[in-house]
Amino acid sequence: MTLRLVEGKLIKNNILFVIPSWGSLLGYPTLGKYNNKKVSKIFQDLVVFLGGSECAISTESGTLYFLFGLGYYYVKFELESGIQIIDRRQLTGLVLPDFVYDHLATSKNIALETDRDVIISENLFKLPIDMSFKSENKIAFIQGTLMRNLFIPYKDVFLEFITTIREPTSYQQEIHKHMILSSFLNYFNEILISRHMEYETKIAYMKNTAGLNDICFGVDKFLKAFFTTLELQSIEKTILKLKGVFSSIEYDPMFLFSIFEKSSSMLKDSKPFSFNLDDDRTYKKLPKESIFISAEKRMNSFKEWPLLFKRQTKEQLNSSVNKQENLTEKKFVLEKPRVSEFEIKTKNHLFIESKPLPFIQQDDISQILQTLKNIVEEDYEKQAIGEAFEIGRDLIKKQVLYMNYLGKMSKYINLYQKSKPNIGLSLKEKTELLKDIDNWIKITDEKLNTPHK
Numbered sequence: 001m002t003l004r005l006v007e008g009k010l011i012k013n014n015i016l017f018v019i020p021s022w023g024s025l026l027g028y029p030t031l032g033k034y035n036n037k038k039v040s041k042i043f044q045d046l047v048v049f050l051g052g053s054e055c056a057i058s059t060e061s062g063t064l065y066f067l068f069g070l071g072y073y074y075v076k077f078e079l080e081s082g083i084q085i086i087d088r089r090q091l092t093g094l095v096l097p098d099f100v101y102d103h104l105a106t107s108k109n110i111a112l113e114t115d116r117d118v119i120i121s122e123n124l125f126k127l128p129i130d131m132s133f134k135s136e137n138k139i140a141f142i143q144g145t146l147m148r149n150l151f152i153p154y155k156d157v158f159l160e161f162i163t164t165i166r167e168p169t170s171y172q173q174e175i176h177k178h179m180i181l182s183s184f185l186n187y188f189n190e191i192l193i194s195r196h197m198e199y200e201t202k203i204a205y206m207k208n209t210a211g212l213n214d215i216c217f218g219v220d221k222f223l224k225a226f227f228t229t230l231e232l233q234s235i236e237k238t239i240l241k242l243k244g245v246f247s248s249i250e251y252d253p254m255f256l257f258s259i260f261e262k263s264s265s266m267l268k269d270s271k272p273f274s275f276n277l278d279d280d281r282t283y284k285k286l287p288k289e290s291i292f293i294s295a296e297k298r299m300n301s302f303k304e305w306p307l308l309f310k311r312q313t314k315e316q317l318n319s320s321v322n323k324q325e326n327l328t329e330k331k332f333v334l335e336k337p338r339v340s341e342f343e344i345k346t347k348n349h350l351f352i353e354s355k356p357l358p359f360i361q362q363d364d365i366s367q368i369l370q371t372l373k374n375i376v377e378e379d380y381e382k383q384a385i386g387e388a389f390e391i392g393r394d395l396i397k398k399q400v401l402y403m404n405y406l407g408k409m410s411k412y413i414n415l416y417q418k419s420k421p422n423i424g425l426s427l428k429e430k431t432e433l434l435k436d437i438d439n440w441i442k443i444t445d446e447k448l449n450t451p452h453k
Helices: 022-026 098-105 136-151 155-166 199-205 219-224 229-248 258-267 293-298 314-334 341-346 365-377 382-399 406-417 427-448
Strands: 011-019 037-059 062-079 084-097 109-111 119-121 125-128 180-182 190-193 214-217
Touching: 011 293, 022 037, 022 098, 022 314, 037 084, 037 155, 037 229, 037 293, 037 314, 062 098, 062 155, 062 229, 062 293, 084 098, 084 155, 098 293, 109 136, 119 136, 125 136, 155 229, 180 219, 190 219, 229 258, 365 382, 365 427, 382 406, 406 427
Parallel strands: 084 180, 190 214
Antiparallel strands: 011 037, 011 125, 037 062, 062 084, 109 119, 119 125, 180 190
16 A cells, blocks of 8 residues: 655755754653653753755645754653753654644744744744845844844754764764654654664664654655655755765854854755745735745645644643553552452452463454454453554554554553553443454455455
C-alpha cells in the first residue's frame, strides 16, 4: 500500500524556522520519560531548523509538509526526583500534517503582520536567510524585532546549535542517516531514525527524552514512500551544503543575526524568492501565514485538529499526570492480593499476577491483532497489555506505512504503561478494548484484502 497520490516536488527555500515550544504546538501530548524515569516538568522544548528545501505531498489522509535541513530539538526539563536536565537531538527533517501546519499558520502574530516573508508569532519564527531584496530600513526593523523576541531569549540554544553544526562528526549522512521529527498521524510526536544508523550513535540517540512519545525506527521506509531516489539524493546534497556553509562562516556571538548575514551570500539564489506582492498583507488580509512556498495553494483552506489528538494546556497536562499518579497509588494500596477469589472478581479492577507475554507473530497484521485480543481476553495486567500493544504497533508499522487506528493504539500504550504493577482492566475497559480490536481487524482485512480466518 502506498500513500503517495501526487508526485512531490522539492522547492529550494533557505529559511530559519523556529518553533519555540513543540509541546505547545501539539497541544502538550506528553511529558515523556528520560532514561525510563518520569519527567515532572518541561521548561523549554525548542525546535530550530536551518532549512534548505521543502515540499507538500498529497496523501489519502491529507497534505503532508516536509522541511529538510539542519535541525535541533532542545529540551530542558525536571525529573520527579527534582533533578534538572538539558537534552537535545540532531534532526535533518520535519514533517507536519495539514492540521498541524494550519494550526501553526494561524497562530497569533506578535509583530510584522504586513511582511509575508517573515513570521513572528506565538508558535513560530520564520525568516528567509537571504533578505537582500528588502530595504535597509526593513532589514534593520526585522533584526531589532527578532533580537528582542528570539535571539536574546534563546541565545544559549542558538550558540549551542551552531557549535554542534561545526563539530566534524555532526550531521553526517553516512553515519546518522535521516532523523525526522514527525507529527504525522502514525508517528505523532515521534522522531524517526534509521536502523542503519551507526551502532553507538543509534544506542545513544534512541534513549527516550522529555516531550516526545517515542524515538523509533522506520525513517527509510517512510521517506521512500514519498520521495524518489533522485529526490532523496537532492535532499542529502542540501543537508551537506548547509553543513558546509554553517561550519565555515565566522559570526559575532553577541549579534546572532551575523550568522545569516555571513551565510546569505553563500546560499543566495540567482533570483531570491519573495511571496507575490499582490497578496501582501499591506493590501489584503490573508487567512493564514505563508510558512512554506509549497503551501500557497492551500492559503484559503483549513484542516481542523482531529479529536484523536485532544489538545490541552501545559497546566492541564501537569495536573492530569499528578491526578493519575495519586489515583493509581490509592488503587494499588486498596487492591492488595490478600482477598478471596470472589472479592477479586467483584472489584472494578482485578489484581493480576504478572506473567510473560506470548510470542507475537510478526508477518501478518491480522494475526498480530488477534494475539493482542487474546492477551486482553486472558486478563493480563495493564502494564503487560501496554507492552504488548507497543510491540504490536511497531510490528504493524514495519508492514504498512498507514493504518488509521495506530494513533489510538499509541494512546492505549501511554495509558496502560503508566499503570501500577498487577492492576488489570475493569470489565468496562475490557469490553471497549475488545470492541476496538475487532474493528481494527476488520479495517485491516478490508485494507489488505486478506479475509481473517
